[in-house]
Amino acid sequence: MFVVNLLLILFSIICSIFLVRWFLHRIALIYAVRKCVEWAADRFHVHQHFKVPELNDSTQQQNLFYRRVSLYLSSLPSLEDSDFTNLFTGKKPNDIVLSVDENQAIQDVFLGARVSWLNQVDRDRGNQIVRRSFVLRIKKKDKRRILKPYLQHIHAVSDDIEQRGAELKIHNHCDGRWKSVPFNHPANYDALVLDPDLKAKIRHDLETFLKSKQYYHKLGRVWKRSYLLYGPSGTGKSSFIAATANLLNYDVYYVNLSQVADEADLNSLLLQTTSKSLIVVEDLDRYVSERSNARITSSGLLNFMDGLMNSQDERIFIFTMNNKDGIGIDPALLRPGRIDMHIHFPMCDFVSFKNLANNYLGVKDHKLFPQVEEIFQSGARMSAAEISELMLVNRSSPSRALKSVISALQSNSKSGGKVATRLSDSSASSPAPPSVTEEGGGAAWKETMPKEFRKLYGLLRLKSSKRPGSLDADEVSLCIGYARKGRFGRDREALCEAERLLNDMGHYNSNCKADMLNVLVAIKVKVKSDS
Known part of the structure; x- marks a missing residue:
């Protein structure tokens, strides 16, 4: 009797193993069949493609819609079904953010129509990225019905993501392109070592600027502001920059003039900046004093500060100097209109x-x-x-x-x-x-x-x-x-x-x-x- 019971137990275990294997095989088979059906259905439809490049090919200006598409795709549940998906740490240590890998496709469904996105990345022979873009693939019969509502849907979702989990970044340039990392500096205006009246005046000026878009446009002026911070090292200029970025919720773009190839490279970097950005140029007096080795002329520097290339809205420029009255400083650099406010950072009192x-x-x-x-x-x-x-x-x-x-x-x-x-x-x-x-x-x-x-x-x-x-x-x-x-x-x-x-x-x-x-x-x- 004992032997019979033992055999029955073994038989039950073996049957269970076969059932599990059959079930898993069936799931995989169903998935494969579904993929084949989708592939065959695509062959009988005419598709239209829409490319969203990261940069404008003619002006090298940043395409803001590219970032919106990137945020939207990162929120899609179907991203987990992609063959290759990147995993990143989010703003909080326990958060995991998914991102589609280069040259991989991701599926989406909107108003009953199926569309796909391809993260297209082109590289040169040296394996350097030369162009990035998202390519939308949509059935031609669905285009008139869903294209405009779908793009509006992407705008709405990306705006919501930015408002819920906006993460500031600091950008540095290399080979004519910006590279960014999260900006987590804890500086704030309450901790700044500045005269209380001056601090209140600066804060009021910044908050007024945020509400003045229509006023600037009415005057025919670009909606931007510029500040000169001058004073000895260690007096709080860098802390002021970080606190301002946190106050305004602006990204920081750090321009190192000594690493810029020429004036065309400087203008290209300027055009690649986005709105809601703080553009920082530190130690301007040191660069000007080393003019003999500089690759940027005085006129090129002046055009960067307020020339026609500098005509993008919602930007704040901050320049720093140790001594604004130093030898070799061109008064034209500091004139009103080019620099809106001069802020002195003295030694501690x-x-x-x-x-x-x-x-x-x-x-x-x-x-x-x-x-x-x-x-x-x-x-x-x-x-x-x-x-x-x-x-x-x-x-x-x-x-x-x-x-x-x-x-x-x-x-x-x-x-x-x-x-x-x-x-x-x-x-x-x-x-x-x-x-x-x-x-x-x-x-x-x-x-x-x-x-x-x-x-x-x-x-x-x-x-x-x-x-x-x-x-x-x-x-x-x-x-x-x-x-x-x-x-x-x-x-x-x-x-x-x-x-x-x-x-x-x-x-x-x-x-x-x-x-x-x-x-x-x-x-x-x-x-x-x-x-």
Whole structure:
């Protein structure tokens, strides 16, 4: 009896396997038959083809409808049935976005009519893409009935997709074409280190621009706006650009003039930009000063800024300079009409400092603020980037961060040692650097340092023929950056040694590391004052 039951069980398993195989085979067979029927039906109909190129062949201008078709096709359920489909990460890490592969077809049904799209990509002998387009294939008998409603349907669906999941992009150019990546910069206007009144004025100007299309056209002007940002490095110009892109929800197009082949290439890049875009040209003064090696003439640059080629709506141009009054700057570049608004980004003052302290340390008021204000009034100046780095490094202790800023400001102050030091040691978790007015402070501080600290301080004394001053804090990124660039001549070895010691700090605790940072940046401060 047991043997019979065992045989019955085996027989049931074998039958189940055969049934599953038959079912799967039937599904595949049905799919194959359906494909054959569709192929045969297509042979008995006359089709018409409509091409949607990515670029206009004559002007190389971007075809906006190409992007709409791309968005629409990415939303079709039938995309999963394509023989080859690309998978990409969406705006959120867990989102998966499908995209039809090159030279692959995808089917769609609209008002009972079946149409197909081909993602056509043409390459040259070097396997470089020379042309991309979508080709719509539709039965001629259905064209009059569905073509216009179908195209309107594509517009509506793509608009909905853009509104629901718009993702900003930053574009860079290579070989005369734009290439983009997602733009996820978190900058916003609330965190910008600018005078509050100036910030409100700029924001109002941008918001007014967004609502002024009809007004500009009534005046016979192109609906665009241009800004010049000028000021020293580290004062917030790049953060302003990122915050503006986020505020307006505009893509960013970064133009590197030194990488543009000629004026025709520059104009071609301009024509390929889309509406709702921020076109950025950084370090314009540096490019103009190197005019002898430039491939773009002054007239070509002026035409790029406001010539006939620059006649597309809904664009904002942003140019940056370190010094707009520098030698070699053509006044015609900056005239009204070509540049609508000049925005100065100065070195950090006390108002900006309080904004940084609130953003980085969560401190709106502190007992050390009066001393910081006094040092600023004495003429001390630092960039917002320098101060923010000091706060970032010491963010776990606001008092410690403020003391580091005070020491750095004192070393940069025009009054130097005349500024009195009033630091309180009670709130610091480690010894603070001595003031420039303290006699013997450097020696006393050395006694509390680890061996590497003393070695570093001694190396600095050995390398400099001048009287060594006491050490003051500044931000460490500039110190190491200057070491790599060798900007301080004979003290380059000291800076390189500082960088090496920083890399060996893994066995110290966080407080000790923070002290080490203050020592390293002190080298940069001292060398700068000696030079």
